[in-house]
Amino acid sequence: MATRYSLGAAINAGLRAAMAHDDKVVVMGEDVGTLGGVFRVTDGLAAEFGADRVVDTPLAESGIVGTAIGLALRGYRPVCEIQFDGFVYPAFDQIVSQLAKMRARSQGRLALPIVIRIPVGGGIGAVEHHSESNEAYFAHTAGLRVVSCANPDDAFHMIQQAIASDDPVVFYEPKRRYWDKGEVEDEPTRSLHEAAVLRDGSDCTLVAHGPTVATALAAADAAREDGFSVGVVDLRTLSPLDVATLRKVAAESHRVVVVHEASTFLGIGAEIAATITESCFYDLEAPVLRVGAYNLPYPPAHLESDFLPDVDRVLEAVETSLNF
């Protein structure tokens, strides 16, 4: 039976289910206990599972990931919350050199089933360092899995799938969609590393993830009113990419536009464009185009609406693709 949840509440429910299912699951981060996290995603978990399993940590991001690694080596399954996207950088070494590589460095002996939850992206009028889209750094790193949820149903199931994974997973939560509501099914419809074709399109396909899925859907609606059939793919998984689905939509719609909040230079869109071009060159009627943020430091909140991709910029790119 489906239940209606906001995206944030769905993650909360997913965490609760995972903790109830496996008593080795431990939630840890800054202010995740009594407060329930600054976005309340861990609300009520400390009361239910106790301070040993919902740990208010010192303010030390490297410490959060580093101690999570130690906990995992001891047999626990830590779920770390990084309070905001821009504060993950102090933990960068622990993520890319320790967490990602431990399995290969130990010749497959050591598993680190750790999830790092990161509220990501802009659009909420935040002060600096609170609006970044840094998924490409982690997707670039072998040994990590990177996923990005965009709706409550996925949020609920993907967080549980990520926790169940024996590999480390960076789990992105689109913070400006935390309050969006939707139906959550009892059972997952997809595995963690499958993209979702939300809409078929014969003229062009938009490929988005996290916060820009809603933008892409709105753009596809607008295009339909103009008589164009524009498909939408929610990537869901950024590493590994669901290359099979990308190839399929490229072959069917012949035109692909990638939409993400991160800057375009060396972003996920660049990888998708290259992947599709390498394997579907003759299916394409136009080069794969990218719509993303400008290649600037994230600007002050007053300027973010100009900085972030919106429906108009997506439609412009669709038009460019169609006219190519």
Added chain:
Amino acid sequence: MTLTVPPPTALATVLEARQDDPRATPPLQLIDEAGEPTALGVQVGIDVDLAQEMHADMVLARRLDSEALALQRQGELHLWLMSWGQEAAQVGSVRAVRDTDMIFPSYREHAVALCRRIAPADIMRQWRGVSHSGWDPAESKVHINSLVLGTQTLHATGYAAGVRMDGADEVVLTYFGDGAASQGDVNEALNWAAASSLPVLFFCQNNQWAISTPTDTQMRTPLHVRAAGFGVTGYHVDGNDAMAVHAVTRYAAEQVRRGVGPALVEARTYRLAGHSSSDDPQRYRTDDEQQQWLAKDPVVRLERFLRGVGVEEAHFADLAARADAFAATVREQCRALHGEDLASVFDQTYAEPHPVMAEERAAFVARRDRAVA
């Protein structure tokens, strides 16, 4: 064969008294440079059997260093990091904890590894360039080496959090250097372990140098003093006195095991060789300094002590023969080490299926097989 029966609290009394005043203290000694028991050594007693065992461990560890360095010169190893001069700090500390206590080493702890019965082959594997690590931590209870300075102290801290949740009476021992002590991770770990009162024993081998950088460039407050600022009990020991290291670490470990929170042992020692087989220490330190520390050589010191208390020549002759046989094993094991195929790295990177990697692996294997055909 015990020199004197130790009054159970003599050392504790001294160590406790030192805690009253968290200022720099001279490193605690039980045996002096000449191999004579100090006044404190006489008072607390020195276990000659243990001294003999640790002396043997140290001799073998040093032999591993000299063999490995020679193998590096012959091109059999890519790199070697010598623990020369630090054998007492390593052997004394690892023997002071239980075999069931987990260890998070840095990268220079070969003497520790040998004491945990890790085969020379498995110690050399990484330095021969055939893999990133050599041994199974589940067997030896020694985690793989950490080359990014200080990172392992956080892993130890997290592991200790797990120990406590499990209700186990284990201590987690982690090694780091004076240079690493400047890293954020080490300071985060000290703070975190103290705030959560976790069973971590931080062991700093202050060998005076971080490659070419002397300790006074790293810090103004000595580490055993800094510890108090974190709420960590700090101990200062002569790292070239194996018996003192053992006694102090044993005491600190048992305190930690009692659940009073983390402790830190700063062992004052010296890296007698270069930083690594690639280093040239003459570019940054004087012969004078080297000579001064040679006079404090931990292996020589313990031998002097053992001879002083009447250990017979036969013991030393047997040990020399054992070391020669060990050296032959080291050479043999090193030359027999061969790497795995790159395909295995594809298999070892993720626990679960990864289609993009699988595709790349298939392309690699096809290419490799074409090349072989």
